[in-house]
Amino acid sequence: MKFSAVWLTFRKYLIVYSAIALGLLHLVPLYTDVRFYPFEKYDMFSKVRRRPIFRSVYLYVLDGQKRERPAPRGVFAPYNRRGLHSAISKLIPTVGVNAVLDDLLALARKRDPRVFGLRLYDTECSCEEFALADISSEEFVSQKCKKTLIADTYVQ
Amino acid sequence: MFNKIENFFFREQSYFNLAVCRFLFYSYILYLHFRVMTNWIRFSEFPAIFYNPYGLFSFLKHLSLAPGFYENIFWVSIVFSFFAAIGFLGRISFVVSFLCFALINSLPQFYLTQVALNTPNFFVLLIFCFTDAGRFLSVDSFLFNRKAVQPGTGDSFSWPIRYFRYIHILFLFMAGMYKLRDSGAAWFTSDNLRIEFLCSHFQRSDLYLRSVVNAKMNILVAKSSFLTSAMAFSVLATELLSPLIFLNRKIKWLALGIIFSMQVVAVFFLFIDPIASLGLYLFWIEWDIVFKRLKGLRKPWMPRLKGS
Numbered sequence: 001m002k003f004s005a006v007w008l009t010f011r012k013y014l015i016v017y018s019a020i021a022l023g024l025l026h027l028v029p030l031y032t033d034v035r036f037y038p039f040e041k042y043d044m045f046s047k048v049r050r051r052p053i054f055r056s057v058y059l060y061v062l063d064g065q066k067r068e069r070p071a072p073r074g075v076f077a078p079y080n081r082r083g084l085h086s087a088i089s090k091l092i093p094t095v096g097v098n099a100v101l102d103d104l105l106a107l108a109r110k111r112d113p114r115v116f117g118l119r120l121y122d123t124e125c126s127c128e129e130f131a132l133a134d135i136s137s138e139e140f141v142s143q144k145c146k147k148t149l150i151a152d153t154y155v156q
Numbered sequence: 157m158f159n160k161i162e163n164f165f166f167r168e169q170s171y172f173n174l175a176v177c178r179f180l181f182y183s184y185i186l187y188l189h190f191r192v193m194t195n196w197i198r199f200s201e202f203p204a205i206f207y208n209p210y211g212l213f214s215f216l217k218h219l220s221l222a223p224g225f226y227e228n229i230f231w232v233s234i235v236f237s238f239f240a241a242i243g244f245l246g247r248i249s250f251v252v253s254f255l256c257f258a259l260i261n262s263l264p265q266f267y268l269t270q271v272a273l274n275t276p277n278f279f280v281l282l283i284f285c286f287t288d289a290g291r292f293l294s295v296d297s298f299l300f301n302r303k304a305v306q307p308g309t310g311d312s313f314s315w316p317i318r319y320f321r322y323i324h325i326l327f328l329f330m331a332g333m334y335k336l337r338d339s340g341a342a343w344f345t346s347d348n349l350r351i352e353f354l355c356s357h358f359q360r361s362d363l364y365l366r367s368v369v370n371a372k373m374n375i376l377v378a379k380s381s382f383l384t385s386a387m388a389f390s391v392l393a394t395e396l397l398s399p400l401i402f403l404n405r406k407i408k409w410l411a412l413g414i415i416f417s418m419q420v421v422a423v424f425f426l427f428i429d430p431i432a433s434l435g436l437y438l439f440w441i442e443w444d445i446v447f448k449r450l451k452g453l454r455k456p457w458m459p460r461l462k463g464s
Binding site: 012015016019022023026030031045046047048 | 161279315333339
């Protein structure tokens with residue numbers, strides 16, 4: 001048998017078995033705890049999320065064109081979103097919702113003067129958008145905002 | 157069994173398909189790199205760990221790597237991807253392009269590995285290093301092999317295409333397996349996808365897609381847990397049944413359409429950047445037949461296909 005024929009046969013086996021090996025290689029991170037490149041982030045949605053991880057109070061910067069974008073990093077420093085939430089939860093019983101939101105708005109505006117509104121999302125997955133004027137109204141505080149924040153505090 | 161596998165991988169095919177796929181796929185890789193280069197500012201927010209490669213490349217941690225190092229790697233990768241696309245420097249350009257791609261993608265918080273999955277492209281580039289894709293319809297063949305007889309068909313031009321198709325389906329199937337293994341039936345019976353929709357709406361930092369796809373559809377759909385569960389089940393079923401595409405040629409385009417539409421839906425609902433997996437669809441198209449139909453007549457340099 002010529003060398004070329006041997007090589008062609010060997011090459012065929014090599015290709016087929018490498019394909020099988022590639023398939024089997026995927027089973028290693030699937031059935032063991034071993035993670036290796038390039039399989040680390042294989043399927044980012046494979047694990048079930050038991051509850052929403054978004055924060056109920058989510059602040060947006062609304063610029064002149066009314067385009068929605070998340071607040072730039074540093075606007076609400078030292079509060080990150082988790083810290084922001086816990087700060088609100090602690091402050092509500094003492095100073096009330098209205099004061100907390102005013103405080104947050106003042107803080108945000110100090111860092112970024114474009115901030116003029118807040119968006120609040122509750123854990124019932126519905127979202128409400130409030131302008132600044134709404135926030136200071138009694139109806140807002142008593143009806144929507146308190147309900148929203150209390151619901152969120154309960155979940156946490 | 158082995159005969160069937162052999163027939164799948166080594167059924168003879170024109171060299172034209174592989175050459176066109178080489179050109180298009182490396183052009184696509186080139187586009188991916190340019191896209192990252194134009195968004196280089198996004199890396200500025202990443203922590204220092206970003207500059208530490210992991211996996212096979214973790215030994216590079218011991219070198220003092222400056223951010224500029226990766227910019228240079230990007231440029232090398234761009235140049236050699238272009239060479240590979242036009243078929244210049246043969247296998248060298250394939251190998252260098254693959255190594256650069258692997259190095260860049262081994263960064264823990266690399267933009268593309270964060271927002272999309274680059275793993276199939278990793279393997280496609282690796283397999284390209286072992287193929288004869290650069291031998292014909294390339295600058296090399298024009299410069300050094302001009303008078304040589306062009307081959308008609310051969311198994312050395314067919315197995316890479318089939319291998320890439322296999323990789324495409326393997327990754328889809330394994331994505332389904334990962335879901336089943338990690339979460340079981342809870343992946344579609346629970347509120348999982350509903351929560352994913354909400355989280356993607358409120359939390360996904362991929363602002364580019366969010367600005368393009370100004371979607372509140374995921375919020376609307378997330379109000380119905382039945383709808384999201386049905387969507388989750390159809391995604392899982394599509395991924396797990398995707399290997400059936402190899403059993404019947406007639407369902408190939410239907411199945412591909414379903415898989416593709418699944419990715420399009422993911423753009424609108426989860427803001428997943430689909431760009432990293434779009435390159436794999438190139439290998440499903442019979443480019444010689446497409447060109448033949450486009451031109452209306454067969455050119456002399458286009459070989460006649462068996463059964464076409």
